[in-house]
Amino acid sequence: MIAFAAEDNCLTCHKDIEDEDGPAHLITRDIHFQNGLGCADCHGGDPSLDDMDDVRKSAGYRGVPNHLQVPDFCARCHSNASYMRNHNPSLPTDQLDKYKTSVHGKRLFENRDTKVANCVSCHAVHQIGDGKLPHSSTHPVNVPATCGKCHADPAYMVEYNIPTTQLDDYLQSVHGKALIERNDLGAPACNDCHSNHGAAPPGHESLAAVCGNCHVFQMELFDRSPHKTAFAENDFPMCETCHSNHRIEKPHDAMVGTSGGAVCADCHSADDGTRAFVVADTMSTGLYKLVSARDQAKTVLDDAIAKGMLTTDVELMLGEVDQALIKARTAVHAFGTAEFKGKADTGIAKADTVLARSKALIDNYFFRRKGLALATLFITIVAVCLYLRIRKLG
């Protein structure tokens, strides 16, 4: 394959006339080139010819596409299922179709707006990388910066009348911190919610489906909750109403309740004719009780561990309390007390057992100490008697 590329006359000449950033130099880092494709496979023409004028006249020469032509230029291969099956069968072939449904595609094809992104805006030109590789512009960790190149630039976005704070917000969000700071590739980048080739903001009605892609249990509970209809009727964006969109902060227990930073009070009041305040208070109190029971149990358990007691079983049970806490926090999304109370009460009961068993271990520790003191005293008395006997013997 490399031998084929080396015989490419396009490269031979272009390398001489281009500087280090020129296509002929960049192409060696390109996944297409690395898989045996040469310049002529995209640009057409006969690569064995020496003279550029002859190449331009040769059969199939396509030259350099302009911004509007790029999607179709790439789609020649990428929308050709039989061709792609021979090269990369795992790659979908509907990118162009999806692109046409995207905000970018619509503006490009319908408004002939050449400022919107086409294939090369995100994938780069001549150094297109495999999205699985860390240096690629489409690797999950690099996606926010790739999108942010345009969307975080107020001057570039001025005519579109959409915010440019998404990247900053995302970087401070629980998702951004997980992906960028902790390199957790399970956390979503822009394309996981907005789709990549079909990029568009999710509508209010599809927002729960977007979040529910990962947060399955929360979505199921929400769909069965009274909020489902109320949000739809009032045209509230589903999850976003409480969690915001790009700047999603790590959820915390204070978000549930009727005072302070509780989001329930943003919409509900004590006399709004619903049971919302009662439900919110019940859930808030339940979470508070479970967390305090868990913390208290953990403190005593840590003490038992520090005292060198065997705590493996109790530690496992504390893990079950943590599980119950996660389930209770998830159950909040049912916005009713029945689902929640079951989970919270189980957690509190388990935390109480952990506390009782940890206390028993600590009692046992002191019992051992007392036993040791008695045994030591007894042995010491015998030793002293023996010593006196030895002294007497001389």
Next chain:
Amino acid sequence: MMTAPSETKATSKSRAHNWLDQRFKISALVDYMGHKVVPVHGHSIFYYFGGITLFLFIVQVVTGILLLMYYRPGADSAYESVRFIVSEVAFGWLIRALHSWSANLMILFAFLHMFTVYFTHAYRKPRELTWLSGVGLLALALGFGFSGYLLPWNELAFFATRVGTGMAGAIPVIGDELLVIMRGGEEVTGATIGRFFGLHVAILPALFTVLLSVHLIFVQRQGMSEPLEWQHLPASQKKYQKFFPNFLYRDLLVWLIALNVLALLAVVFPDGVGPIHWPLGTKADPFAPPPPVIRPEWYFMFAFQALKLLPPHVLFIEGELFGILLFTIGGLIWALVPFLDRKSQVNQRSRLYYAFGYVVLAFIIIMTFLGYVAE
């Protein structure tokens, strides 16, 4: 006629004595013990190290038998049974802690005992065979440590045993076979526990009991070694004390102190402390990646560290093999010192063997230190 209580007691005591004496001639034994004396001098403290080692061995036997009541060897039961012992069995944690602590202390005192014997030249004629049996006992004690380490079948034990048996596999000619014999196959598995268990509770105790009896009979027959300096002293300046009961009482006192220290350590640090620790941890999983730090027990650390420091090749020999060869030669010289040290045979101090002893001691201390610090 009425008999006074004291008279009755004396009569029954002498009756029992007579009964036994007629059958076992215990008067001769009592006479012998009555005449036996122990030298008294500045280094008399060294006479107690062997006794402490013996006491710790007795603790090992007693606690070992108690652990045996609940321990079940096997890849599916070993870890679970040890966990049951330390968490459910009444005072099981104490028995395991005592067994582990006294194992470590026994090895420590065996080493101390050996070095004091070495540096006082107490191995000289007529105690050459006593020394040899002692070296044999130390080797068996190390075997106890190595075979016992695997029995809880936890992560650390599993990987440390894999490394340890792997080293045995590096021995030329017999290495491959030795490895298979030790492991009961190519890999460390449940079969290895079976072998190590048999070794730990049957083969080694049998050998140890025989060798220990021989060692103690030798010591009793020859008495305590007198310091080299005493040969120039007039008889009037040599001080002695009776073995029975004076020395025996002192020995018992030391044992009581050792028991107190042992109980304290077992209760306060049931899982050991610092580098000497034996937490049960997680069950061995042969398919899991090895833990980041695999360390042998502290008494193998010097050998482990020395082998680690060796270059891959020394004079066309593989580094590890070269190390094992060197240890074998060193060990042989050490065991045969009473026969090699000609000066000690004629009650003279031997600078060469003093120096050799210090080199060995310094080597062990430095390598052990490096093993724990150079991580």
